[in-house]
Amino acid sequence: MMRRLMGPNASTAGRGPRRRAAALAAACVLVLGPAPGAQATERKALGGDAAERAYRDLLDHGAGAKVMTAAHRGQWRQAPENSLRAIRLAFAQGAEIVEVDVRLTRDGVPVLLHDATVGRTTDGTGRVADLTYAEVRALRLREGLGGRQAAVTGQRIPTLAEAMRVARTRGLVNLDKGWEARDAIWRVLEETGTVRNGLFKSRAPVSEVRSFLAGHPGALYAHVVDDTNAASVEEFGDAPPLVYEVLFATVEDAVADAAFLRRLRSAGRIWMNSMADGLAARHTDEASLIDPARGWATLIGTYGASVLQTDNAEALETYLATGAAGTVPPGAVRVQGEGFAPGGEGISYHDTDTGNRGDGPGRPGEDVDVCDQDGAVAVCRMRGSEWLTYEVSVPRSGRYAVAARVASPYAPAGTYRLAFDGGVPGVPVAVRNTTGHSAFALQPSGVMRWLDRGPHTLRLSLDANAYQNWNLDYLQLEPVTG
Ligand SMILES: [Ca+2]
Ligand SMILES: [Ca+2]
Ligand SMILES: [Ca+2]
Incomplete structure (x- = not known):
């Protein structure tokens, strides 16, 4: 026995x-x-x-x-x-x-x-x-x-x-x-x-x-x-x-x-x-x-x-x-931080140092820093004046709220602005302390925007004169009801 x-x-x-x-x-x-x-x-x-x-x-x-x-x-x-x-x-x-x-x-x-x-x-x-x-x-x-x-x-x-x-x-x-x-x-x-x-x-x-x-x-x-x-x-x-x-x-x-x-x-x-x-x-x-x-x-x-x-x-x-994990909410669109648009330095992104200084899968010949944070693939080593452009396509016309999944042990962690379809950047958005470099949290930006059904560009730019030390896993555009 x-x-x-x-x-x-x-x-x-x-x-x-x-x-x-x-x-x-x-x-x-x-x-x-x-x-x-x-x-x-x-x-x-x-x-x-x-x-x-x-x-x-x-x-x-x-x-x-x-x-x-x-x-x-x-x-x-x-x-x-x-x-x-x-x-x-x-x-x-x-x-x-x-x-x-x-x-x-x-x-x-x-x-x-x-x-x-x-x-x-x-x-x-x-x-x-x-x-x-x-x-x-x-x-x-x-x-x-x-x-x-x-x-x-x-x-x-x-x-x-x-x-x-x-x-x-x-x-x-x-x-x-x-x-x-x-x-x-x-x-x-x-x-x-x-x-x-x-x-x-x-x-x-x-x-x-x-x-x-x-x-x-x-x-x-x-x-x-x-x-x-x-x-x-x-x-x-x-x-x-x-x-x-x-x-x-x-x-x-x-x-x-x-x-x-x-x-x-x-x-x-x-x-x-x-x-x-x-x-x-x-x-x-x-x-x-x-x-x-x-x-x-x-x-x-x-x-x-x-x-x-x-x-x-x-x-x-x-x-x-x-049986499902990490799914995108109904009607929402998620774009990975590391999935920025093609084009290269000065066209689809600006990065302040040469090459990928992160330990994650960056793109050959490009400078955006990509880290693997315990399995999360994220843009890291984000510095003031850097920016990233994304191509997003929304499934239906309506108002969308933007949220960013971020991680940082610092307060303040950073400040970014969003610009749609080549327009001027909006109000500064503060990245809040998540208490860890790998402790990702989806933080609402407070930015809302009417978007017609179909493709758009979204640019995320980091204020040059603000402290910046945070990781970006993804951006998410969530339909606003009511
Ligand atoms: Ca770099
Ligand atoms: Ca960088
Ligand atoms: Ca990611």
Whole structure:
């Protein structure tokens, strides 16, 4: 019999031990995730609150097991990372799991903070391990992923206890960075009645993991493996962890091998990360938003992922429900930043330095700088006085509002103007801080224009006398109704 590395509390929750032979038989085929579209209805049929359903789903790794969404640091696009508001939003937007980071204050209180220091995400400085809880509580969180130029909000660093109370009926919490503080974390889970909500995670030696789980019945656990510790899978033997989190920098990594993953998949869930390049090769959120086959679809279908950690929980949920991701809204027209018109320097664009200084696919002989930002292809190294011309064709006559999908960790990030059909540039549009070079956000420009059905030119020019440091993924013309 296979004994899962989990205490008796967990095993009484509806899944008995599974015969090893059955597991081995299942291992002969890399089980594909359910077809996109199948998940939405399935979820409603189950009873209990959302956390109970997520818990049962996590324990299920059968052929029809649903793919689960884990929101990286909560919904940080709309609230500070690791804030209570970010956690609430992530659950409200469909994530079954919210990944948070746990650290101890000097006086031993588990709080949510990613870095060892508070500088990036708050208005304070110093190491959290050197600050008392009272000192930590006086700090205010910065927007999104933080950074020195991110606005300070009214949100505070939450305690783990506060976070677990939020999650208690809503879903699961993946406890990253917290292995060293596991005993303190366990006490919080017990005190808040959330043992079933907390998913521990580590890449600690197997003996250490076994010892902790043996002493903490019911603890949920994910083991992190990459090519440096793949042998730990052998050490777990026939008592595997509930979840393996598999990290692979490239598809040539040993842990990305199909037979290896089939084995993991037959015995539990496989968790993969699509936030950035190098976590699951180049199968990222941004690549998925261009074409799911370049990201999520391949992680699920080829690599057997049944938990995906994402910075785009809403978009992933949409993909899992409909099979589509990153689609253009009805009636809208999208033109890629890097898809500027042909013609060359001085005719279709002006760029201030020779050649493509970015790492992305620029055009031969042309100077516009194009970067690959974790799968998003964007015009980068944008400088004052540069401009780009686009050819757009609108499907019907009407008023259109222009929005730009941009990324920048700066405030101000930049200023651009739009000109239609060879006319004069309009009012300056400020690019707002998105708190990361790869943290793209679709920002309305406030510019609206009547356009007759058919082709038009649109020129985007950067004010010469303004600070400019931002990336342009695409422009979008959206029909204005009413
Ligand atoms: Ca250039
Ligand atoms: Ca440039
Ligand atoms: Ca683009």
